[in-house]
Amino acid sequence: MLDKVRPPGHAFATARPPDAIRRYSEAERLTHWAVALAYVLLFISGLAMFHPFFYWLSAIFGSPQLMRVLHPFIGVALFVLFFAYGARLWRENLISKNDERWLAGAWNYMNGRDEVRVEGKYNAGQKLMYWSMVILIPALLLSGLVMWRPWFAPSFSIPLRRAAAIVHVFAAFVMFIGIGVHVYAALWTKGSMRAMTQGWVTRRWARYHHPGWYEKVVNQKDAP
Amino acid sequence: MTNDTLDLVRRSASNENAPRIRSHLEVAKLIDISRCIGCKACQAACMEWNDIRDGIGVNTGSYDSPADLTDRTWTVMRFYEKEIEPQGLQWLIVKDGCLHCAEPGCLKACPAPGAIVQYSNGIVDFNQDACIGCGYCQAGCPFNIPRYSKFDNKAYKCTLCSDRVGVGLEPACIKTCPTQALSFGTKVDMLGLAAERVSELKERGLEKASIYDPAGVGGTHVVYVMPHGDPELYGMPRDPTISPTVRLWRSTFARTLGVLTMVSVFLAGFFHWMKVGPVDPDAAPEPKEPTSSPQKEEV
Numbered sequence: 001m002l003d004k005v006r007p008p009g010h011a012f013a014t015a016r017p018p019d020a021i022r023r024y025s026e027a028e029r030l031t032h033w034a035v036a037l038a039y040v041l042l043f044i045s046g047l048a049m050f051h052p053f054f055y056w057l058s059a060i061f062g063s064p065q066l067m068r069v070l071h072p073f074i075g076v077a078l079f080v081l082f083f084a085y086g087a088r089l090w091r092e093n094l095i096s097k098n099d100e101r102w103l104a105g106a107w108n109y110m111n112g113r114d115e116v117r118v119e120g121k122y123n124a125g126q127k128l129m130y131w132s133m134v135i136l137i138p139a140l141l142l143s144g145l146v147m148w149r150p151w152f153a154p155s156f157s158i159p160l161r162r163a164a165a166i167v168h169v170f171a172a173f174v175m176f177i178g179i180g181v182h183v184y185a186a187l188w189t190k191g192s193m194r195a196m197t198q199g200w201v202t203r204r205w206a207r208y209h210h211p212g213w214y215e216k217v218v219n220q221k222d223a224p
Numbered sequence: 225m226t227n228d229t230l231d232l233v234r235r236s237a238s239n240e241n242a243p244r245i246r247s248h249l250e251v252a253k254l255i256d257i258s259r260c261i262g263c264k265a266c267q268a269a270c271m272e273w274n275d276i277r278d279g280i281g282v283n284t285g286s287y288d289s290p291a292d293l294t295d296r297t298w299t300v301m302r303f304y305e306k307e308i309e310p311q312g313l314q315w316l317i318v319k320d321g322c323l324h325c326a327e328p329g330c331l332k333a334c335p336a337p338g339a340i341v342q343y344s345n346g347i348v349d350f351n352q353d354a355c356i357g358c359g360y361c362q363a364g365c366p367f368n369i370p371r372y373s374k375f376d377n378k379a380y381k382c383t384l385c386s387d388r389v390g391v392g393l394e395p396a397c398i399k400t401c402p403t404q405a406l407s408f409g410t411k412v413d414m415l416g417l418a419a420e421r422v423s424e425l426k427e428r429g430l431e432k433a434s435i436y437d438p439a440g441v442g443g444t445h446v447v448y449v450m451p452h453g454d455p456e457l458y459g460m461p462r463d464p465t466i467s468p469t470v471r472l473w474r475s476t477f478a479r480t481l482g483v484l485t486m487v488s489v490f491l492a493g494f495f496h497w498m499k500v501g502p503v504d505p506d507a508a509p510e511p512k513e514p515t516s517s518p519q520k521e522e523v
Binding site (some may be wrong): 048049050051052053055064065067068069081110111112115127147149150153154158159161162163165169173176180181187188189190191202204206207208209217 | 239245337357358362363478492497508
């Protein structure tokens with residue numbers, strides 16, 4: 001009924017230009033943000049248990065006990081979601097010869113000079129982020145399992161639980177650096193955040209940041 | 225926990241000063257293994273005073289009953305049969321439980337403010353109200369003492385009857401011991417008594433007799449007289465210390481480094497933005513391509 005009063009050509013209102021390029025699918029975006037939410041909760045609760053100064057953050061979880069109970073479950077959720085998402089990305093994140101050149105030019109790029117041409121969907125910095133998470137997240141999961149009260153910790157020796165605590169804390173802080181760089185890079189390169197929230201990038205964005213990927217996508221699109 | 229809370233020398237996961245206006249003499253329990261007959265009256269007294277009963281356990285084929293410390297068994301007699309030269313077969317009976325270290329590893333590892341405290345009298349006490357059930361105290365303890373309750377997910381151990389000591393009584397186990405294997409008093413007095421006992425044992429030919437008050441944890445507030453000297457004969461570590469891993473994990477260094485890392489990430493981002501500003505391929509006007517004209521673009 002309502003459709004009839006709408007003028008022809010009326011559509012869902014969006015800022016998306018008609019020639020925009022899709023960068024992340026709905027499933028990718030939703031999984032990415034589920035991982036991000038899990039990460040924020042894990043970092044807050046982990047920090048509360050790591051440093052007394054931040055213990056007040058436990059109030060976010062209702063009570064410190066509940067925080068301690070939830071932390072490992074959220075950790076498992078992050079692991080599962082990350083690898084559900086990451087399993088689709090590994091091929092695009094394989095390191096290539098061009099990545100060395102990009103990394104060599106990364107300092108210049110960060111200081112306002114032009115970016116070295118990127119061939120794939122991801123630049124070398126993004127690839128490093130990906131592979132560091134592929135290593136860190138299982139390290140956090142395994143060391144976390146060893147400490148997980150009351151389910152798993154009793155099965156492990158006390159020296160192993162001590163070692164797990166160190167591994168867990170260390171990996172968590174390396175991960176914080178990685179995520180910090182990731183978030184900042186997304187804010188710094190305007191248009192990236194929109195790619196992950198709305199899914200699309202402009203053609204100019206794609207040509208500038210990922211020319212190789214752009215050419216591939218456009219050729220596929222234009223193919224008869 | 226006792227009501228005597230104004231004499232804390234340590235408080236877990238707390239940067240602020242703990243209330244410490246009161247100060248008491250350091251106390252100690254002396255366990256003279258040479259006098260212990262393994263009657264387990266101390267175990268019964270511990271259950272009585274603390275009003276907790278363990279479930280029916282399993283017979284493991286030794287006198288150890290229950291077989292181990294549990295959340296509801298805060299002290300347990302351990303029986304060891306050892307061939308020791310020149311005395312021959314010896315039956316060693318060790319009353320196990322918290323040693324109340326001067327430098328408690330449990331307290332160092334604990335992430336919950338005030339869940340573990342140390343009073344000026346030396347007693348290390350768990351405050352289960354503040355306990356979050358993480359089990360880190362078990363990782364911190366060099367003696368494998370804290371036990372985790374599956375019933376309420378909190379950690380428990382011997383309190384050295386802090387509630388009795390706080391009002392001038394001796395611990396329940398001391399009160400009940402029929403052979404004076406257990407004594408209680410100031411740490412200085414107990415070390416004096418221990419030295420007397422050791423010299424008596426040496427006179428009886430036990431030349432290796434020694435006092436167990438391990439310096440690696442700053443000394444303990446439960447002190448043993450070990451007739452045969454070597455702590456390992458009695459199932460105790462020779463030189464217990466807080467594990468270097470736990471020290472590093474809970475060190476001010478690691479905590480400060482963690483916070484500095486976080487702050488650095490924020491500052492680096494903030495100042496980078498202020499220096500370079502964002503990369504924005506869409507910001508500048510589209511460069512004119514040779515084939516396009518202004519009229520064409522307007523269409």
